[in-house]
Amino acid sequence: MQVTLDHVTHTYQAGSPFQSVAIKDVSMTVREGEFLALIGHTGSGKSTLAQHINGLLKPTEGRVLLDGKDIHEKGFNKKEVRQKVGLVFQYPEHQLFEETVAKDVAFGPKNLGLSDGEIKERVREALAKVGLDPAAMEGRSPFELSGGQMRRVAMAGVLAMRPQILVLDEPAAGLDPQSREDMLQLIFGLHSQGTTVVMISHSMDDVARFATRAVVMAEGAIAMEGTPEEIFSHAEALEKMGLDVPSVCKLGMRLRELHVPCPEEMFREDQAFETLLKLWKGEDAHGAQ
Amino acid sequence: MAEPIISVEHVSFAYEEDAPLAVSDVSLTVERGGFHAILGQNGSGKSTLAKLINGLYLPGKGRVTVCGLDTQEDKNTWEIRRRAGMVFQNPDNQLVTTVVREDVAFGLENIGVPTEEMPARIEKALADVGMLAFAERAPHTLSGGQKQRVAIAGVLAMQPEAIIFDESTAMLDPRGRTEVLEAVKRLNREQGITVLWITHFMEEAVACGRVHVMHDGRIVLSGTPREIFQDAEKLRPYRLDTPPMARLAQRLRAAGMPLREGILTVEEMAKEVERLCK
């Protein structure tokens, strides 16, 4: 399954004196099975873009296609999009509202009109997927959990819809290093099991580690698109846009400035480890001759 | 060591009588003009410690003094809060009024600064954090980083000797984090304002003069960033990160590359690789 944005423009409060264009003439496709990173500043339009993927926002101009069909056409079942494309907002724990974890996670499946038995099964499955013990958690109030646990419950609430595409807006924001790593591993795990992932992220190290493809947004338009390798080989351009690059990329750039022959494709720690070792050994061997 | 501004002596604190201790037998001194970081995961007690310092909480055991004033004594409360200001985590939840200029005035009004003195102090404070151009704006039209800088200006206008930052960058994007941290570093450098920087981002702690690692309500490690970060193994039990360059250096050293000890930044790493490879 894939979602295509076809020349999408979105203007907030169109026609009022406060109108502002959030994204302009954006065309892109979320391909089945990929881990797509959306990169850009706050205000670059990436959150607006993400909200078009599941039809929450309707383009002012252009079309959004789910497997080729226009989701805003009359007669298209919106619930189908909402079910197939799950959206996890920033700080999703702020949307919890039920008395118990189980009820909260059940909210989505209930809205889909599933049977009680089916709902129960999905709640258990979703809680297990986010690494929480269903038996221990189901009866608890979501408001007495720790921040990290609350976020997992909120994510389970989306996973219980069994989405094929999962869109996440900065899923690790505000978490401490260990919870952050756990969250990223969780998402990576879902991706490995076949879920298509679209992740908005500010951390280039995370993008370098997990993404199969990245789209860079700037001022409401797509500024760059490609594999992390391709994107980070334009480190200078990224820095010009005021975006960060992975720290090993920075190291590479600095080394080249110092005339150390460091190759450009180095953006993950593993690569840096091997590259630097080779550099050192090469030079060492050369020096011994 | 220079004269201590903040002094915490064997302080313990629990939120309720028989609840577990949130802060347990902590001692800490921050000297005048110092820039200290407290690093710890969520729930390590670091925010509680911050609130103990400016008298929002009072210690169950031990003593907290700010500029020699004991937080336990009622009459000191307002003087302590003026001298050791505080900036919190959520940029939306600490600005009080609808106009930036008036928000900066809020603290001044509270401590009874004469009206004639206010405009100059407000303007200087806003200029010091680079927000003077936004004086007439409404807070909700600003970015997270800008809101936090307004919050800093609000504290700064009260002419404090120290500012405690309680995870003030945790909710910001990278640009906002840089903006705020740069502003704070400048205040520390140019105006000698003592800073206690509470965070769970180790990249931020790297820039500080001294780092204290908190875990389970206790300070478990204290030292210069170099002492703290060069050994990833030491930090692992506290569920904290090490800087990427320190981690990389450690792996390379383990593989036999003779990198010097104590590498934390990209620049240090680059220089060291250059030395070894040329």
Next chain:
Amino acid sequence: MALSNITLGQYYPTDSAVHKMDPRVKILLLIALIVAIFLAQSLLAFLPVAAYLLLAIRLSRVPVRMMIKSLKPLRLIIILTFLLNVFFLQGETPLVDLGFAVIKKEALLTAVHYSLRLVLLVLGSSLLTLTTPPIALTDGLERLLSPLRVIRFPAHEMAMMMSIALRFIPTLLEEADKIMKAQTARGADFESGNLIARAKAMVPLLVPLFVSAFRRAGDLAMAMEARCYHGGEGRTRLRVLKCEKRDYIACAVTALLIAAVVLAGLL
């Protein structure tokens, strides 16, 4: 993002003599104007009131279309007042025979009188809110009400509450928008169904909104305390309200207005 641009109240920012006036004086003058409007018992007596308002609008530099826009929310009530009076009031002099009803002269006059009174009232109060930022309004109210402290009326606390509410309205609106979207993404439906179904559908929006409002309130209280807030006692103010020449002139003109209205009533 969509809601962050909303304006607070209907303040129209520009630089004019009316904008610069002391908010306390503006509030008192509005009360005087209301008194004048109710004193005016004949259409003739409305002339000085209308002239006064026109002058004030002119001086305020608020565009006329903004003033007219301020009538819009109340247009139904104004029209209804007019129609009800025209058709249902008794009178002696028939004017027009519409077939189904006869419009009497007295009824028409009263109808015009009552609806004009409403229009003038709305224009007068809109002029106050259009030329005074909400924060100055609460400030003015606080000072006007502060003598009531002797009977324990919490003037300062009320003003502080109002200004905090003003500060947080945009923040909470934005948050409501976000929560609504998040629940919609989970299949929630806020739009269809009968009244009860819709009220029930609000629970997933309202509970998180309240939880968040309480969290914000807690945070804010702590931040205010950390900035040495301890009530109105011993507080100084950035903004000092001072009556100037223009305020005295405005008071004098208003006094003249009331005199004129009373005179018109005697004629």
